[in-house]
Amino acid sequence: MAATIRDVASAAGVSASTVSRAFTAPDLVGEETRGRVRDAAQRLGYLPNRQASGLITGRTGNIGLVVPDLANPFYTEILKPLQSRARGADYELVLTDSEEDPELEPVLVRRLAGQVDGLILCSPRMSDEQLADLPAGLPIVTMYREVPGRPCVLVDYADGMEQVVRHLVALGHRRIAYVAGPRGSRAGALRREGLQAAIGRSDAELVEIGHHPPHFDGGGAAADPVLASGATAVIAFNDLVALGLLAMFTQRGVRVPAELSVVGCDDVAITAMAGVPLTTVSVPFARAVRNAVDLLLATIAGNDAAPRPTRLPTHLVARGSTGPAPR
Amino acid sequence: MAATIRDVASAAGVSASTVSRAFTAPDLVGEETRGRVRDAAQRLGYLPNRQASGLITGRTGNIGLVVPDLANPFYTEILKPLQSRARGADYELVLTDSEEDPELEPVLVRRLAGQVDGLILCSPRMSDEQLADLPAGLPIVTMYREVPGRPCVLVDYADGMEQVVRHLVALGHRRIAYVAGPRGSRAGALRREGLQAAIGRSDAELVEIGHHPPHFDGGGAAADPVLASGATAVIAFNDLVALGLLAMFTQRGVRVPAELSVVGCDDVAITAMAGVPLTTVSVPFARAVRNAVDLLLATIAGNDAAPRPTRLPTHLVARGSTGPAPR
DNA sequence: AGTGTTGCTGCAAACGTTCCCACAATGTTT
DNA sequence: AAACATTGTGGGAACGTTTGCAGCAACACT
CATH class of the missing domain: 1.10.260 (434 Repressor (Amino-terminal Domain))
Incomplete structure (x- = not known):
């Protein structure tokens, strides 16, 4: 043929x-x-024929991406830059969704191992032991998660939270709620620590609102507890949760930001499209992905790139959902 | 090793x-x-080793997906069900973004041809000639686009538009604007035809507003012309455009739906999260993808599945962005 | 004239499978 | 008792590349 x-x-x-x-x-x-x-x-x-040449060279020309949920914009956000960078290096991108199941992930990684030259792993929930147990020969770069001995790309959420707190305090807020994400999320832990530290340095106090799924509905469920807390500002685990809060506040007749300020996290594309444009902590997705791919390619090429984690800055983007504390 | x-x-x-x-x-x-x-x-x-067995059997165990823009939720919406269905059939999913470039697409398809057993092609802009010119041996299922001799999965936008028009007319709207998408979009043509036919059967009139890019910003740009048109309701090319309109209307102080009704198209996940939940035409994404994968697998298996297009129904989802015509 | 050196090319052996063919051993028919 | 199926197994040739090695010019240096 x-x-x-x-x-x-x-x-x-x-x-x-x-x-x-x-x-x-x-x-x-x-x-x-x-x-x-x-x-x-x-x-x-x-x-x-890539299969034939791969048989000799041991290379597939593919890089894999493992994410917990392809329906979450936080993960699809990186797809475009990732795909483009991969193509630039003449690699194809193989996609896998782990369905938020930490048990499934090692299995998927192993299954993928034979078909890719390396992979980028977004795995907020996998345990450290599982992570350490992954096939040592397979180049892996983790994102948003530190793994000893592996290159990884991190995002300075702590500093982002610091900026948020300063922003809110400057606006006069003194009682701030935080809607936590899923139990066991690493990124969540980082945000929380940063938040607590920043609050500690200020004269404001923090009210933590349970654990909620990192989706729109999670935000909806958290809205009433937030209102009951007496906080004048609320920081959400991520943008989806913030959007869910926003929607429920609107439904309850609570005006944002006049009565209550709302802050998201990540700055996924849709935040700017919300009815009230969301104030949020912007993650440099494109840069993060570029870094991750470059690290991965270097690892594949055998340049055992400094497994010192790459840490990227975040910055607050003040949009319409935050304002002066009411009276 | x-x-x-x-x-x-x-x-x-x-x-x-x-x-x-x-x-x-x-x-x-x-x-x-x-x-x-x-x-x-x-x-x-x-x-x-899949490469070795592939060399003999001629199969890769991959299926490809080509979409014009991975940053557009309309295309990422199908990722999750697609990946899951592919995994169920023991296939990996290889992702490609054609950057809205109809010239690039045939090239990408050819490049991908060697690495996949078949592919799903979302290619609203490619010309019929280019489409007919694709390698005949490669199983391809197109989505949202009819290609003679190939299986494809279509969505009945015309009927969706019919439902929209009935909905709006029932609410008393008699002057309806349509914000068109990119020139040359097939899906756009379908929507427009359905729309014109439905309007023809009603006593309302249609005002067409230029061509705009299918993004949030495109909606923003169309907002003023819509206001100038004197229409009491506007139907947008897709949800993103509708969201863009919504945002700009809010900025202009135009209340939705009190002064103006807005309708989107596709029902991507974020529409329900907008400040004003968007009335829109819902596309059965999951079903469409299931159908596409099944058709593809059948074609790969050599069951030259009836290349009669599969046509799926759409339905109007009335949310908060439409209401009675003013006055 | 001999000895390297350099630049280009071909031969043939891998790589890890699949699958056709052959070949036993056993069971079944005539 | 001969002939034939049937079942389970191994041998070995593919599949389309890459790559170590060898060969052979041509050319430069002793």
Whole structure:
């Protein structure tokens, strides 16, 4: 069916080795020969068979992405830059959803191991032991999560929270609620610590509102407890939760930001599209992904890149959902 | 490094052929032998090498997805069900973004052709000629777009528009604006036709507002022309555009739905999260994807599934952004 | 004239599977 | 008792590449 390297070889009047070299190590073949080979390949529509070459080189040309939930914009946000960077490096992107199941993840990683040269792992819930247990030979870069001995890309949520607290305190808020995300989320722990530290340095107090799923509905469920807490501002685990709060506040007739300020986290694309544009902590998704891919490619290439975590800054984006504390 | 079929073979005291058969055609090998092979494989952590088997069988175990824009929720919406269905059939999902570039798409499809067993193509802008020119041997299912001779999954936008018009007319609207999407979008053409037909059957009139990019900003840009048109209701090309309109209306102090009703299209997840929950035409994404994958798998298996397009119903979801015409 | 050196090319052996064919051993028909 | 199926197994040739090695010009240095 498709043209093979031998078809090209005979069309160009050379051996298969030469054709192979013309593509993989062009400087090893004479200029004139190289031209003939290229022409013949072009004419026959030859594309090298990755499976065959992979069999020899041990490379697949794929990089994998494992995320807990493809329906969560926080994870789809990175898809575009990731795909584009991967393509730039001539890799395909293989996608996997672990369905928020920490038990499933190691299985998926192992299954994927044979089909990718490396992978980017977003795994907020997996335990440290599971993480350490992953196949050592497989290049892995984790995002938003530190793993000893592996390169990883982190985001400075603590500083983001510091900025949020300063922002709110400057607006006169003294009683601030925090709607926590799922129990056991690492990113959540980081945010919380940063938040507590920042609150400690201020003269405001923090009210923590239970654990809620990191979705829109989670925010809805948290709204009434927030109202009951007497806080004048609320910081949500992430933007979806913030949006859920916002929607429920509107339904309850509570005006944002006049009566209550709301802050999200992550700055996923839709926050800017909400009815009340959301004040939120912006995560540099594109930069994070670029870093992750670069680290991964370096690891694949064998440059055991400093497994010192890359830490990226966050910054507060003040939009319409925060304002001066009421009276 | 990793255990090969021969390692398993010698560990189990059989030949490589037998090991292979024990996995790919278990009923061809004796029960007792099969057990020994399975045990040995388990012990050695053997996983068959897909590249090697693919080289023989010509199958990769991957299915590809090509979409024009991974940052558009309309396309990421299908990711979750698609990935899950693919995994169920023991396929991996390979993702590609064509960057809204109809020229790039054929190139990407060809590049992907070698690495997937088939692909799902969302390509609203590609020309019919380009589409017909794709490699005939590659199983392809198109979504939201009809291609002669190929299986495809369509969505009955015309009927959705009919429902929208009836809804609006029933609310007393007689002058309805339509914000068109990008020139050359097939889905757009379908919506428009359905819309015009439905309007024709009613006593309302339609005002078409230029072509705008299918994003939030496109909606923002269309807002003033809509206001100037004197329409009491506006139907947007898609939900993002509707959200953009909504935001700009809020900024202009126009109350929705009291002064102006807004209707989106597609019912992507975020519409329900908007400040004013959006009335929209709901597309059965999960069903559509299930159908597409099933068609694709059938085509891959060689059951040249009736290339009669599958057409799925849409339905209007009336939320808060539509109401009685003013005055 | 001999000895390297350099630049280009071909041969053939891998890589890890699958699958056709052959070949026993056993059971079934005539 | 001969002929033929049936069942389970192994041998070995593919599949389309890459790559170590060897060969062979051509050319430069002693």
